[in-house]
Amino acid sequence: MSAQEPTLVAATPKKPARAQSEAGTRVRVIEPGTVSLIHLVKDLWRSRELLFFLTWRDIKVRYKQTALGVLWAILQPVISMVVLSIVFGRLAGIGKTITSHVPYPVFVYSGLLPWTFFASTLGSSSNSVLGNAALINKIRFPRIALPIAASVGEMVDFGLSFLVLIGLMLWYHVPIRAGILFIPFLTLGVCMVALGLGSIFASLTVKYRDFRYIVPFVTQIWMFLTPVIYPINFVVSKKHEWLFNLNPLSGWVGAFRAALLGDPLNWGQLGISVGVSVVVLLAGVYYFRRTERRFAELI
Amino acid sequence: MSAAIEVRGLGKQFRIGVKQRVKNGATIRDLVTDGVAGLLRRGRRTEENDAKNLFWALKDINLSISQGEVVGVIGKNGSGKSTFLKVLSDIVEPTEGRVVIRGRVASLLEVGTGFHNELTGRENIFLNGALLGMTQQEVRRNFDRIVDFSGVGKFLDTPVKRYSSGMYVRLAFAVAAHLDPEVLIVDEVLAVGDFAFQQKCLGRMKEVAQDGRTVLFVSHNMASVEMLCSRCVLLDGGHLMDDGDPYEITRAYRLRMSEMDNHILANLDNVEGAARKVRILSSVCLVDEAGALTSYIPISRAFNVRIGVRIPAGLRNISYVVRIESTFGVRMLTLCSPPNDTELNVPGAHEITCRVNEFPLTMGAYRIGLGVFQGREMIDQVNDALSFIVTEGEVFKEGRAPLAGMCVARSEWGIEGHLIAADSDAIPNSSLLEPTLDAPGEVEVAELEGSSSLCA
Numbered sequence: 238m239s240a241q242e243p244t245l246v247a248a249t250p251k252k253p254a255r256a257q258s259e260a261g262t263r264v265r266v267i268e269p270g271t272v273s274l275i276h277l278v279k280d281l282w283r284s285r286e287l288l289f290f291l292t293w294r295d296i297k298v299r300y301k302q303t304a305l306g307v308l309w310a311i312l313q314p315v316i317s318m319v320v321l322s323i324v325f326g327r328l329a330g331i332g333k334t335i336t337s338h339v340p341y342p343v344f345v346y347s348g349l350l351p352w353t354f355f356a357s358t359l360g361s362s363s364n365s366v367l368g369n370a371a372l373i374n375k376i377r378f379p380r381i382a383l384p385i386a387a388s389v390g391e392m393v394d395f396g397l398s399f400l401v402l403i404g405l406m407l408w409y410h411v412p413i414r415a416g417i418l419f420i421p422f423l424t425l426g427v428c429m430v431a432l433g434l435g436s437i438f439a440s441l442t443v444k445y446r447d448f449r450y451i452v453p454f455v456t457q458i459w460m461f462l463t464p465v466i467y468p469i470n471f472v473v474s475k476k477h478e479w480l481f482n483l484n485p486l487s488g489w490v491g492a493f494r495a496a497l498l499g500d501p502l503n504w505g506q507l508g509i510s511v512g513v514s515v516v517v518l519l520a521g522v523y524y525f526r527r528t529e530r531r532f533a534e535l536i
Numbered sequence: 537m538s539a540a541i542e543v544r545g546l547g548k549q550f551r552i553g554v555k556q557r558v559k560n561g562a563t564i565r566d567l568v569t570d571g572v573a574g575l576l577r578r579g580r581r582t583e584e585n586d587a588k589n590l591f592w593a594l595k596d597i598n599l600s601i602s603q604g605e606v607v608g609v610i611g612k613n614g615s616g617k618s619t620f621l622k623v624l625s626d627i628v629e630p631t632e633g634r635v636v637i638r639g640r641v642a643s644l645l646e647v648g649t650g651f652h653n654e655l656t657g658r659e660n661i662f663l664n665g666a667l668l669g670m671t672q673q674e675v676r677r678n679f680d681r682i683v684d685f686s687g688v689g690k691f692l693d694t695p696v697k698r699y700s701s702g703m704y705v706r707l708a709f710a711v712a713a714h715l716d717p718e719v720l721i722v723d724e725v726l727a728v729g730d731f732a733f734q735q736k737c738l739g740r741m742k743e744v745a746q747d748g749r750t751v752l753f754v755s756h757n758m759a760s761v762e763m764l765c766s767r768c769v770l771l772d773g774g775h776l777m778d779d780g781d782p783y784e785i786t787r788a789y790r791l792r793m794s795e796m797d798n799h800i801l802a803n804l805d806n807v808e809g810a811a812r813k814v815r816i817l818s819s820v821c822l823v824d825e826a827g828a829l830t831s832y833i834p835i836s837r838a839f840n841v842r843i844g845v846r847i848p849a850g851l852r853n854i855s856y857v858v859r860i861e862s863t864f865g866v867r868m869l870t871l872c873s874p875p876n877d878t879e880l881n882v883p884g885a886h887e888i889t890c891r892v893n894e895f896p897l898t899m900g901a902y903r904i905g906l907g908v909f910q911g912r913e914m915i916d917q918v919n920d921a922l923s924f925i926v927t928e929g930e931v932f933k934e935g936r937a938p939l940a941g942m943c944v945a946r947s948e949w950g951i952e953g954h955l956i957a958a959d960s961d962a963i964p965n966s967s968l969l970e971p972t973l974d975a976p977g978e979v980e981v982a983e984l985e986g987s988s989s990l991c992a
Contacts, residue, residue, distance in 0.1 A: 266635070286672055297654075
């Protein structure tokens with residue numbers, strides 16, 4: 238070829254292999270190309286069994302050989318709740334003043350539930366690619382299956398923590414409302430943000446390894462910027478509330494509380510959350526698809 | 537009929553240095569530096585700068601494989617074989633060119649990929665099957681046959697981490713052996729396992745080939761390529777050098793290899809290869825009994841394989857493998873360091889010694905290949921690292937010439953219940969002895985000199 242080679246290497250967006258049918262036989266074309274969303278969906282659908290097995294593997298392995306097994310799923314939010322209740326609820330004396338209609342432990346747990354799901358999903362999906370280096374190098378499959386499998390795995394934990402919340406509500410005689418039926422949708426909403434961001438971090442972590450350490454750190458700080466342990470009016474004046482609401486998690490946590498505890502639902506906040514979540518998901522998946530072709534070379 | 541695999545103008549370019557930097561822990565600081573460098577470079581992109589960092593692992597590959605052909609791909613280390621397979625398996629994206637594959641493809645680049653130690657054999661069969669592209673239905677249909685093939689049987693429900701490495705490999709291959717694709721892409725997976733198992737694998741590959749499937753097979757074992765393939769392709773430096781009859785091409789390749797200088801010390805630092813995940817192997821040489829570097833080892837003598845290694849910190853459970861192969865690539869023997877030998881794991885630059893006390897192979901030329909494993913995973917490999925020649929000499933210091941055969945072994949001869957070692961002092965080395973009677977009923981068996989003339 239000629240002296241134009243260097244420009245070929247400047248990583249322009251590439252198209253993944255297409256598989257079409259040609260009189261019944263599957264045909265696979267492999268060439269440099271561009272990214273397409275439709276192809277992604279088709280590819281995922283075709284690899285659905287693999288996606289199932291990856292998820293199943295993650296879940297199974299998670300608790301094998303652990304002494305407490307499945308209890309670990311519940312322990313983290315429960316302990317957080319207990320500690321936070323003691324620190325904020327009793328010692329700081331905040332409990333009674335901010336949450337009059339619900340006991341603080343229930344208030345905080347109802348925020349911790351979606352938050353823990355978000356933080357864990359973000360963490361697992363960010364590590365999903367690097368942690369599966371062997372697969373990336375040897376097997377052909379849509380790489381996005383890895384963060385997705387990680388997210389689905391976390392949902393199992395979420396389910397268990399949710400049961401604990403129900404128990405907690407019963408204990409404190411907090412009525413269980415119909416809003417509880419919305420929880421699955423809200424969970425999906427949180428999942429969107431986690432998956433979108435997780436995909437971006439997963440890709441970045443392949444090339445720049447210390448993103449592994451950044452994610453937990455960022456998550457920690459983020460928790461304090463989200464009204465998980467405190468209600469939104471506690472820290473922010475009405476004027477700056479919109480800033481807070483840019484954080485998609487604010488909307489989801491708020492909606493969780495509304496559904497579970499009967500707090501008034503802030504539709505504006507929820508609307509912003511939905512919008513931002515969808516954007517984050519699409520941006521994350523797009524970035525991931527663009528970069529996934531280089532994974533095998535970098536891992 | 538259109539071709540099963542069609543490759544047109546395929547090229548794959550890598551940027552050197554990036555992977556090394558990433559492996560050494562690229563940080564966010566590098567992210568920023570890259571970003572800035574990228575911005576600056578947009579202004580002044582110099583070709584020479586690029587040429588330094590980029591290299592073509594594959595260039596201008598044109599190949600057309602019809603359905604039912606079994607094609608072997610050979611080439612030395614770094615010739616681009618593994619990269620070629622990875623591109624065809626859609627794991628690495630080509631930089632230019634186009635590949636069209638018609639039919640269901642299955643790639644077997646490694647045995648046991650995706651096996652998880654905590655899961656049982658049964659669970660891993662399903663997992664591995666799904667990873668290789670088998671549907672659940674197919675796995676279930678073939679389940680019993682897979683278990684039979686592997687011989688794992690009663691251990692099916694124990695976690696795979698408890699399996700011996702032999703069982704592990706057999707199970708992994710058993711799943712792969714029941715793949716039913718139209719196009720099969722295989723990478724030197726026959727290099728694992730014991731001899732019996734390798735025969736089984738070869739047998740299965742033959743079956744697959746005879747079934748009319750299209751197979752693309754990479755190997756450095758000429759014998760298996762000749763045996764299985766109807767067509768052979770030679771890669772060198774990323775280019776397709778030759779394409780045709782396996783017999784002719786492997787002969788030519790062997791000839792070229794033996795014409796290369798017989799190095800006494802091979803420097804492995806610059807050897808490329810897809811299997812070189814961590815560059816641990818840096819040199820290899822042979823040292824004879826007297827302590828001198830050499831390429832010639834007298835038959836049945838001791839020698840040391842001295843392997844220069846550079847072990848990065850943080851690796852554990854490292855073991856080394858020395859593979860001795862005939863010039864044709866047939867594996868003669870495999871030497872393996874003891875597992876959990878922490879001495880061999882110490883980080884830094886050292887020379888590891890593998891001592892063979894009595895090398896049993898007969899006269900001829902051999903090649904040494906090296907492998908480094910972390911647990912069960914191979915992290916570095918150099919095939920054909922060094923060649924050496926076994927020369928004529930006294931066998932086991934018994935004062936006798938080597939007899940016909942591929943190898944030599946010690947023997948003790950005598951009447952049942954009374955064995956005498958062949959080199960025992962009691963028996964002089966010279967001519968035919970007459971049996972002497974020490975006491976009634978006792979017979980002393982004498983050495984028969986000149987046995988070489990009887991048997992040779």
